[in-house]
Amino acid sequence: MALQHQAGICWIKEEQWQRFIDVADDADMLENSWQEWAEKTEEMIITFAEKGIVVNKVPVDVESLIIWCNERERGINSSSRAEYVTQLMTTQPEKSDTRH
Template sequence: MNKLPKKICALASYRKNQYDRYREISVDKETFSNSYDEMMVSAKSKLKEMENKGFKVVKIDVDIEELIEWCQHRKVTINPESRTKFTMEKLKGMISSGLINI
C-alpha cells in the first residue's frame, strides 16, 4: 500500500520586537491582535488546530524588513496573500535545502 503524502503547512512566526512594525506596514492591520501576546495566543491555537487536522506545522521566522523587501521586489502590498506567499516560499526553500524533512 502506498503511503499518502504528509500534509505540511507553514505558520509565520513574527518577532516580538517587530510586531508593531508588522502591524504598521500591513494593509489589513485592523484585523490584527492589539498586542504581540494576544497574537501569540491566537497563533498557538491555530497551531494546535492544524496539528489536530494532521498537518506537520513548520514555524517560519519572519523578519519584517525581509518581508518588506520581498514585497517591494514583487511590487505587491503587504497583505494576507503576499504574507502567505512569502512564508510558503521560505518553507519550500527549507524543504529543498534539506532543513525540513517531509
Template sequence: MKRKFNGKRQAAKMVLGVAWYEPEQWERLLDISTDRDELEATHAEWERNAVHSMKSLSRGGVWLEKVSVDLEELVQWCLSRNLPVDGKSRAAFASEKLRQGSEEHKLG
C-alpha cells in the same frame, strides 16, 4: 524491489509554513501591513491565537513549521512582486521561505 505491506497506511501530511514574529517586531508589522485592522492589537494576543490555530490544524494531520520572518526582507519581497504586505502575502512569503529551507537542506 517490492515493499512489504504491513497493513498500516501512512497518511500523507501537508506541511505548512507559519509566519512567526518576535514580540519586538509587532509594532513594525502593524506599521507595514495593509490589513492592520485584521491583526491582533498585541503580539501576546496574536501568539495565543496562532498557537491555538496551530494545535487545531495539527490535530487534523497538518504538519506546521514556524518560519521566522525578517520584516525588512518581507517588505522587499512584497515590493519586488508588487504585492501589498497583507495576510495572503505574509503566508506566501512563509511558504516560500520554508520551501527554500527545505531545498537547501536537501542539497546540504
C-alpha cells in the same frame, strides 16, 4: 503509515511586532498585541495538528518581508505573507520551527 500534510505560518518576533503592524495593509484585522497574536497562532497550530496537519512556524524578518513585497509590487497582507512563507519553506526548510 498515513501521509502527513504540512503547512507554514508566518511567525513574527515580538520585538518586530510594532513594525509589522505599521506596515501591514491588513493591520486592522490582526490582534491588538503580539501576545494575543502569538496565543491565537499557537491555538491555530494545535487545531491543525489535531487534523493531521503539521504547521511550521516560519520566522519572518519584517524588513525582508517589506523588501520582498516591494520587489513584487505586492501589498503586505495575508496573501503576500503566505506566499513569502511558502518561498522561505522551499528555499530554507531548516529555518522552520515545526510545532504539533
